[in-house]
Amino acid sequence: MSTFSTFIKEIAQTHRKATGCPPPKKVVRFFDNLLDLLFPEFSVSRYTNEEAVIRQIGILKKELRSLLDKNAECMKSREEGIVDTIFDEIPAIRSQLLLDIDAIYMGDPAAKSREEVIRSYPGFYAIASHRYAHHLLTLGIKLIPRVISENAHRRTGIDIHPGAKIGEYCCIDHGTGIVIGETAEIGSRVKIYQGVTLGGLSVNKEDARKKRHPTIEDDVVLYAGATILGGDTVIGKGSIIGGNVWLTKSVPPGSKIYYQAKMTNTDGDTDMITVK
Numbered sequence: 001m002s003t004f005s006t007f008i009k010e011i012a013q014t015h016r017k018a019t020g021c022p023p024p025k026k027v028v029r030f031f032d033n034l035l036d037l038l039f040p041e042f043s044v045s046r047y048t049n050e051e052a053v054i055r056q057i058g059i060l061k062k063e064l065r066s067l068l069d070k071n072a073e074c075m076k077s078r079e080e081g082i083v084d085t086i087f088d089e090i091p092a093i094r095s096q097l098l099l100d101i102d103a104i105y106m107g108d109p110a111a112k113s114r115e116e117v118i119r120s121y122p123g124f125y126a127i128a129s130h131r132y133a134h135h136l137l138t139l140g141i142k143l144i145p146r147v148i149s150e151n152a153h154r155r156t157g158i159d160i161h162p163g164a165k166i167g168e169y170c171c172i173d174h175g176t177g178i179v180i181g182e183t184a185e186i187g188s189r190v191k192i193y194q195g196v197t198l199g200g201l202s203v204n205k206e207d208a209r210k211k212r213h214p215t216i217e218d219d220v221v222l223y224a225g226a227t228i229l230g231g232d233t234v235i236g237k238g239s240i241i242g243g244n245v246w247l248t249k250s251v252p253p254g255s256k257i258y259y260q261a262k263m264t265n266t267d268g269d270t271d272m273i274t275v276k
Contacts (some may be wrong), residue, residue, distance in 0.1 A: 022070040027147040030063045035128060038094050041118040061087060067144060076140030086139060093131050096168060100127045103169040107191055122156035123172030133162035164198075166190075167218065174224075181213035183231060188218045193243075195225040201248060217253065 036043035037056050047053045061083050068077040076082065104123055105111045117124050129152035133145035145162035153159040157176035160166075164180045167188035172178065174194040180186070184198040200212035211231035216222070218237045225244040228235060235241060236253030245257050 019073045020070050021073070021143060022067040022147075024147045024151070026063075027067060027144055028151045030060065030067060031129065031132060031148050031151070033063070034060055034090075034132070035125075038090070038097070039118050041115045057087065068141070071141070071143055074140075074142040074144075076142070082139070082141075086136065086141075089135055093135060096131055097124075097128055099168050100124065100131075100170050103171040103189070103191075104173070107171040108173055122158060123175045126152045126156045126158035126160060126172060126175060126178075127166070127170050130160045130162065130164070130166065134164070134166075137162045164213070183211045184213035185215040187216060187220070187237070190216055190218070191221045193222060193224040193226075196222045197227045197229075199227065199229050201230045214247075 036045060037047065037053070037060065040046060047056055064086065065083050068082065071077040101114050101117050101124060104117045104121055105114045111117055111121070129148050133148040136148075137145040149160060149162045158172060158178045160178070160180045161182040161184075163182040164184040164186065166180075166186045167190065169189045170186065171189075171191040173191065175192075177195040178192060179197045179199060181199050183200075186198075198214050198216065200207070202212065214228045214230060214233040214235065216228075216235045217239075220235050220238065221240045222228070222235075223241060223243040223245075226241045226247070227245070228241065228247045230248050232250070233248060234250040235247075236251055236255060238253055239251055239255040239257070241247065241251075242256075242258040244259050247257065251257055
């Protein structure tokens with residue numbers, strides 16, 4: 001048998017053995033259709049009466065049921081009534097997102113309206129994707145939440161693992177390059193700028209079940225490029241973490257952490273200064 005014939009045989013065998021999974025494009029289409037319904041500013045359609053809304057919810061439920069049927073390797077996808085359980089929480093998720101929109105609008109002087117935030121801000125799409133993906137994950141649904149989060153990552157440059165816990169009034173400003181790990185916990189009224197990493201100190205597979213990512217308490221500001229690592233690291237309430245700061249240890253509430261820079265004076269000497 002030729003090398004190419006062997007290759008063809010191997011490919012066919014991998015396709016036969018592959019587990020069933022919902023196509024990523026259909027998962028993304030479902031999520032975007034859901035966002036269309038929840039926020040008309042995001043949508044090309046208008047559901048102007050109750051009957052139209054009810055009809056669209058029915059369509060979305062059928063789409064979700066189809067996705068779950070293709071997600072057969074996840075036992076939770078087969079549970080009776082799981083679609084209704086998922087949709088029962090949609091009003092609460094929308095309420096959370098309205099608070100996030102307020103946080104982004106109030107937190108960015110450049111934002112002229114909440115409608116602008118919904119239509120154009122990557123932070124809104126990223127946090128909307130996360131709220132829904134996290135909801136699915138907490139119900140035991142696997143794979144589909146990761147598809148939703150990775151689509152948001154691709155579209156916005158903001159990488160939030162669906163396992164991360166994020167409180168109310170989350171403001172993601174600019175957003176490009178943000179990474180928030182699986183076990184990160186973020187409180188309410190936290191503002192996160194571009195390039196922030198909430199990561200782990202270890203990438204060892206045996207640590208997968210441990211808390212590997214930091215805890216950010218309420219009312220914290222994380223400026224651009226800040227890197228905070230470790231499952232035991234806690235950023236206390238009301239703290240400000242400056243740009244490009246690298247942290248692997250906890251800081252108490254109300255802290256202001258800045259970086260140190262080198263400055264060469266007129267005599268040619270180099271001094272360390274704390275930038276505030």
